[in-house]
């Protein structure tokens with residue numbers, strides 16, 4: 001590659017909206033992270049496919065970001081390209097056979113509301129997860145007994161080729177899908193839902209919203225549950241038992257409300273969060289013999 005990342009991308013995709021040196025703190029729910037060298041905002045799945053293929057061919061390191069609700073970005077920022085799908089790559093369409101086809105940058109909340117409006121059940125669990133369809137497919141996001149894999153029929157993705165995968169080919173597991181390893185860009189997903197009772201769907205969404213509000217520190221910046229669920233027990237329970245609720249390093253703090261969350265109590269840096277993470281991991285290993293692994297994606301574009 002010769003020339004800057006921005007110039008190369010604009011040459012290959014002249015129509016795309018691009019910004020340079022964009023603070024990632026503005027594009028993550030943790031409100032942490034230095035500047036991305038270049039950020040593009042594809043307006044639909046076709047443009048998303050084209051720009052990710054162009055970056056791949058030009059060997060430009062790139063990161064697809066949905067709502068940035070599961071990301072920890074370095075303080076030094078990201079050299080390379082960020083492809084931001086939320087909210088522009090966000091079309092949602094209903095089919096006649098009770099399915100929803102949502103582009104990867106559609107928020108889960110909006111997708112779940114589209115299901116509700118159409119009297120369809122199956123996406124209630126996803127309503128309160130603050131991510132996009134693409135991020136949720138990549139992570140097989142789940143909550144309150146529901147998981148993306150329970151509703152997925154097809155996922156379209158762009159690697160070096162365009163491909164459509166059926167459920168069995170997505171290799172969904174706990175917070176895992178094939179797209180983690182394949183590094184393909186998720187373009188859209190088709191969810192199979194069931195006809196349901198609108199009032200019941202709405203009541204379930206409200207119930208889950210209330211449970212979330214009561215238990216999670218939604219009023220503070222975070223990236224959700226910081227650690228994956230270990231083989232036995234819950235990360236938050238071990239952290240609380242170890243007396244680490246409220247433990248802080250700089251601006252990063254184990255939430256006082258839910259010990260499974262790390263929050264940015266103001267001015268937290270990525271290195272604050274990493275130091276806090278290491279100290280929590282060490283103490284939990286020492287006291288309980290349990291190894292906590294981060295669920296949050298710690299981004300390094302040079303990897």
Ligand SMILES: Cc1cc2nc3c(=O)[nH]c(=O)nc-3n(C[C@H](O)[C@H](O)[C@H](O)COP(=O)(O)OP(=O)(O)OC[C@H]3O[C@@H](n4cnc5c(N)ncnc54)[C@H](O)[C@@H]3O)c2cc1C
Nearest residue numbers: 066067068069070104131132134135136141142143186224
């Ligand atoms: C308050 C709060 C509560 C949360 N509760 C839950 C919960 O109950 N359950 C749960 O599972 N998660 C939860 N999360 C975490 C997060 O919302 C989910 O993991 C969500 O699915 C991430 O979606 P996103 O669009 O924000 O992804 P991002 O954070 O933008 O990205 C996450 C990963 O997906 C990749 N990615 C994003 N879009 C694409 C794409 N189109 N193609 C390929 N890769 C892509 C990124 O490169 C990155 O590796 C919570 C987070 C917060 C802040």
